[in-house]
Amino acid sequence: MDMINMNIIESAMIAIAKEMGINVQKTAYSTIFSEAEDFTCALANRAGELIAVADFCPSQIGGVPLLVRSMLKEIPLSEIDEGDVIVHNDPYRGGLHTPEHTVFKPIFIDGEIAAFSVCVGHFVEVGGMAPGGFPGEATEIFHEGLRVPPVKIIKKGVDVPEVWKMMLANVRTPRGNYGDMRALISGVDLGEKRLQELVKKYGKDKFNTIVKDLLDYSERRMRAEISEFPDGVYRFIDRVEDDGIEDKEYEVHVAVHVQGDEVVIDYTGSSRQAKGPINATLGVAWSAAFNAMLHLTDQSIPKNSGCFRPIRVIAPAGTVMNVNYPGSEVGGNTETHPLIVAAIFGAMVECVPDRVMASEGTTHGCFVFGGHDDYTDEPFGGFDFSYVGYGGRAFADGNDATDSINGNCANTPMEVFETRFPWIVEEYALRPNSGGAGKFRGGLSNVKQMLCTGGMLVSQMTNKHKLGAWGLVGGEEGKTGATLFKKSGSDSWETAVEAYGKVSPSKYSNIPMQPGDRVRVSAPGGGGYGQASEREKSDVLMDVKEGYISKADAIKSYPVNGSDL
């Protein structure tokens, strides 16, 4: 193996993926791209293996290999021409959830496909029963938005107007979707151009050899990491509190079999698939397993299909971990994915206690809204993130107000948010006392209170309003989240169940909000790690001094008394 040129080609490919991402981010219309970076740019080889990816949105990274292979099943290599661009979002064809659109472009070298340039991005508006793509009460895929199987949106460099028209006619914000699609396409165009330059420099054969070696190298690194784990079977069960349709819990079972240099992650025993949209697709079940393993191992391992080879996933069909057609699934990618990762950490605390954390809030809040904006005289759709508390660790407190583990999305600044949408933000703050007590406490989550200034429909897909983030090694549970409404003229804050008769307080569709109504979205805090009694007293006092916990909570949870504070 040429370990010198491997380094050079790997970092050159990552730089290409980064550059693709910059193009996407700078030209996109939705704030979920341009501010939140909910997209991924990657390169794949002709077999569909991921060969390089830049750090944008993690939930999409593990999904890329399945996406490319599913696309190739329907459009074989022989039918792809230079200059084609293929778009796809179907969760039942390797996709992660309906809002996530993948755009592929073949990279030709000497008249032959050598690789693919790939951009995956989350479109806010995708049609379906509720504006904003997260109908918490969807019961089939058709409610969730327009399904797009792999189709060519550009043929040999020329737009295919039929496809563009069909897609834009089925969403509420065609102008924005058009801009976002152009942004993704500008990303894959750039990837094509840059990779061609790179391959030309080294020659196709040398490039292919080095890429093959690179995947083997990543595999070797991953195997070396796994073989340091003590062999055994490590189990954990976590629960999704409800599915938006029925008020009952769903179990996520995880058994991590560590044997030698391989790992099998088995979800057998998980609940049958839900009626509501909390189900994971197969792509999500894989992606979550990979995400957890990348957290447990050395983060300098190059991220490509090679490092996934020693990891097998068993996801029984017809369960919440691998939904059967035509079940609904939009929250599988946002809510169930981080819950699976947390459960794998929960299982692995016995195996590698220093490398895991207690449960984080495992949700992105996914508060969505849309309608017609009188201010701009245009239809609008928006997605708002919440930031959860992270779990305590064997060596440090959980981080405060951070995007859940399968995303890495930035907030939309309040000043941008209020410019774009008919909302006034009244409070954007940390939630003191929301982190679970422990030797290392859970992180605090955030709260956002908003006043509606224009009529709209709101929907939400979140979790942990009933079941808090669990602690580990004696650490306590983090505070649950809550979404509360206060109708114009009313004095009381009520849940969606109380105010609008919904089944679930955390998953619902199409609540009509009027000017003067308010909503207060609180995210769940993180779980603690270790016994609260072992926390350094000075840390407790500092938390009180800085207002991260109240005096009352400190006295209740930790061995301190009023005279200490």
Added chain:
Amino acid sequence: MTCILGIDVGGTFTDFVYHDPSEDKLIVWKTLSTPSDPGKGILDGLQNQQVGGVDYLRFGTTIATNAILERNGATVAFVTTLGFKDVPFIQRGKRQSHYDINWIKSKPLVKRRHCFEIDERITPREGVYKALDENQVRKVARAIGNDQEIEAIAICLLCSYVIPDHEIRVKEIFREEIPDKPISISYDLLPKWKEHERSSTTIADAYLKPLVSENLKRLGHKLSEAKDIKRVSVIKSNGGEVSLEAAKNCPIHLSLSGPTGGVIGARQLSNLINIDHMVTLDMGGTSTDVSTVVGRTESFTTSYEIEFGIPIQIPMIDIRTMGAGGGSIAWIDKGGMLQVGPQSAGAAPGPACYDRGGELPTVTDANVVLGRINPQFFLGGNMKLSVEKAKQAVKSIAEQLGETLENTANGIVKIANNNMVGATRLVLTEKGLDPRDFTMLAFGGAGPVHISDLMQLAGTPSGIVPNHPGQFSAFGFTMTDARVDLERTAPMTSRFFNFDYANRVLSDLVAECSEALVEQGYTEKIEVLKTLEMRYFGQNHELEISFYDNEFSENAISSVWDSFHEAHKKRYNFDIPNETIELISIKVTALALTPKPQIPIIAYSDKLPSPYEKRQVFFDSGIASASVYRREELPVGKIFTGPALIEEDASVTVVSPDMPVLIDKYGNIVLGKLAAEYKNKL
């Protein structure tokens, strides 16, 4: 006759470049820096060298940079709108990297217990939504006044970029209530949307104020006692000079003062020798700074983070720093791949070849093994290097790789170069620039060693090693102009464009910029540049379009919209014809041009370049017998080709086989295509 002194106060050395017009020459010297009292190093240096009077003393400083890095600034009170005091703690909600379970979120430069809220509200759509309650403001002011810990105040109210009245009024009330504590307000620093970025910038300014103003006061005092110095100025992050008095009021503008010198020098050089586009590489022991000069001007940015999640957004020269330098350590990772950096052997123990106890192989060691650095002539012969130690160090990893010593050393250099080129490319391609249009300017001790490899790798056809590559930054500081950048958010679209409003903002900005220069005593030769930040309506990132007219008229604005479509097409490869375009901000820059040293011209010579020896040097293409020259002995205008080494006190320029090279009439080493073209001009 103007005598100019440029000073670069670095971590280890303070460099001085003095231009004396009567003798038409540059005098270059250095002293040890005195980090505890940066002014002392300057005064020491002034005493060490006999120079005549100084009309302009200009220096770059790391006082602000270090205060931020070492976190030893003031205790700040942060004052914001009711409901938003946690903005600096929430930040933007992102993690630094995806898979790092060990990551600990960055702490802002303010404590949560020192955050205060004012009951008021301005919104982008409603304007003043809740009026200011002045009694409540006074209460908050008194609470802060009574807190003995607090040394400075940062005020950032929501949407103050739309209507600044509340912020300005709060400042007035605070001044009345607590006259002795310095106050920074966001509208003065960054009148632009995005509350976290604006708050963080304002907090950083307040954080620096007491320390920086104390330091500058002391220095100004000492310099006024020292000999014949007429005018003292300090260099801002935008590469413009500012009087010490004005600098005290907004110290955040000094936060990236130090590294700007090289880029200013590059800009000046590009004008002198008629090269439009340059990419600069300042490569030292532990890091490399990369920047660009495009169309003979520096590139600017306002996007910078002092650490992950803690932005400061001030106008600054766009300089990217990478952790790759001569001291970067080579190592084998767990999977057997050769890696270089980011760990560095630094100055102590330094590379293995320094023979000061370092045993790990560094980039410098690899260059010694390859025969590129002369062990007998390092730092002009003041330091002898151990070839044996360098070989031993590189050998340790060569064995693990199963490679020869030379292949391993070559691999180390190649990987270091690749890391640097990655950053170089990103600097260019982020802006849609093509490396083939650029000339690489390499300086710092290690830049010239790598220049010809980097040119080939980055695809820049030509390269230049300027005179005094080790002191090029201080040289740049002799060349600064006074510069003020102001910007205001003024959102409007191509569908609804308010000419009166746009013209009012523009004329206000022009007047404020010019006044700021006049206050510092610059009254002549003022140039004003105007740019518009624009995007398609719905996008969130802007492109900058130059505006050449004096006011917005129907004609002027319609050509602006056309320019935007064109610029979008050029930058991103597509445009959206007929789409609404949004103007976000108007930016105005005022420049007061100042006297600059003339660079002496060296006469052509009929001498032929004659190497003082031949040496076996390992290049990527194999081993070759390289001619070794002393830089000062090379004649002007005589082209020759590599393999060659051109040695001087501070560095060595490595010329790879077949690359053309010559010395131009100013003494620059010119490499590649440009050197070949010079031949035709002679």
